[in-house]
Amino acid sequence: DRWVLQADLGHALRNGELSLHFQPQAEINGRIFGFEALMRWTHPTRGAISPDAFIPLAEASDIILDMSAWVLKEACRTAAGWTHPLTVAVNLSPIQFQHGELPLLIQQTLIDTGLPPSRLELEITEGILLGDFAHIVGLLRRIKAMGVRIAMDDFGTGYSSLSYLQAFPFDKIKIDKSFVQSIGRTEQATTIIRAVIGLCRGLGIPVIAEGVETEEQRSFLAQEHCTEIQGYIIGRPAPIQVYSKVVDSLAPASTT
Numbered sequence: 001d002r003w004v005l006q007a008d009l010g011h012a013l014r015n016g017e018l019s020l021h022f023q024p025q026a027e028i029n030g031r032i033f034g035f036e037a038l039m040r041w042t043h044p045t046r047g048a049i050s051p052d053a054f055i056p057l058a059e060a061s062d063i064i065l066d067m068s069a070w071v072l073k074e075a076c077r078t079a080a081g082w083t084h085p086l087t088v089a090v091n092l093s094p095i096q097f098q099h100g101e102l103p104l105l106i107q108q109t110l111i112d113t114g115l116p117p118s119r120l121e122l123e124i125t126e127g128i129l130l131g132d133f134a135h136i137v138g139l140l141r142r143i144k145a146m147g148v149r150i151a152m153d154d155f156g157t158g159y160s161s162l163s164y165l166q167a168f169p170f171d172k173i174k175i176d177k178s179f180v181q182s183i184g185r186t187e188q189a190t191t192i193i194r195a196v197i198g199l200c201r202g203l204g205i206p207v208i209a210e211g212v213e214t215e216e217q218r219s220f221l222a223q224e225h226c227t228e229i230q231g232y233i234i235g236r237p238a239p240i241q242v243y244s245k246v247v248d249s250l251a252p253a254s255t256t
C-alpha cells in the first residue's frame with residue numbers, strides 16, 4: 001500500500017493534485033497578520049490524504065524536493081498578490097537542507113514572485129539541526145541575511161535543546177499544539193508552556209502558540225503574555241479564497 005501510494009505521489013505534482021491551504025496566524029486579540037501555507041494532496045481515487053501520511057512518504061524519496069519547491073513558489077506567488085502586505089509562513093523539510101542550494105532556491109523564488117523577503121517566514125523543526133550542525137546553521141544564516149524570518153516549529157516535542165536557541169537567532173518559536181491542548185488538563189503542560197513563554201520573553205524571541213481551539217486556552221495564553229496564536233479559534237486551514245476579505249479588502253485586516 002505504501003509503495004503504491006509513493007508511486008502515485010510521484011505523479012501528483014505533474015497531475016495538478018497538490019494544492020495549498022492557508023491558515024491564519026493572529027495577534028492574541030484576534031487580528032490576523034499572516035497565514036501558514038499547508039500542503040494538500042487530493043488523490044484521484046482515494047480523495048484527500050493527510051500530510052502526516054504523505055509527507056513522510058515524499059521524504060523517503062527525493063519527491064519532497066520538487067514538492068517543496070512548488071509549495072514555496074505557490075505560497076510566495078499567492079502572498080505577492082494580496083492587497084494587504086500580510087506574511088506567509090512555509091514549512092521546510094529536513095531533506096531540503098541536505099540537497100541542492102536552499103538559499104539560492106529561496107532567493108530565486110522571491111525574485112520570480114516579487115514577494116519582499118520580509119513577508120516570508122520559514123518554519124523548521126529542530127530535527128533539521130540534528131544533521132551537520134555547522135553546515136545547517138550556515139545555511140540558515142545565509143537565508144536570514146536575505147531578510148527572510150526563520151521560526152522554530154513544534155517546539156517542545158523533540159530534544160528542545162536550549163543550545164539551539166543560543167546557536168541560531170530564531171525569529172519566532174512555535175509552541176506545539178500538544179502542549180496547548182493540555183492547558184487546564186495537566187499541570188505539567190501548563191508549567192511547560194509558562195516556562196517556554198518566559199524563556200522566550202527573556203531571550204526577546206516572539207512566541208506563537210499553535211492548535212488554539214478554545215477561549216479557555218486563548219485566555220490562559222493571554223494571561224501568560226503569549227503574543228500570537230494560530231488554531232481553529234482564529235480559523236481553519238482553507239483555500240485562500242475563503243480568506244479573500246482578510247487579504248484583499250480595503251479596510252484593515254481583521255477577523256470580523
Ligand code: C2E
Pocket residue numbers: 023037038039040050051052055068071091092093153154177210211212213230231232233237
Ligand atoms: P504543522 O506544521 O505543525 O502544522 C500544523 C498542523 O496543525 C496542520 O495540520 C493544521 O491543520 C493543524 N491545526 C491547526 N490548527 C489546529 C487546531 O486548532 N487544532 C488541531 N487539532 N489541529 C490544528 P496538517 O495541515 O494536517 O499538517 C500536518 C503537518 O504536515 C504539518 O504540521 C507539517 O509538519 C506538515 N506539512 C504540511 N504542509 C507541509 C509542507 O508544505 N511542507 C512540509 N515539509 N511539511 C508540511
Ligand code: CA
Pocket residue numbers: 036091123153
Ligand atoms: Ca508548521
Ligand code: CA
Pocket residue numbers: 153154176177210
Ligand atoms: Ca506542530
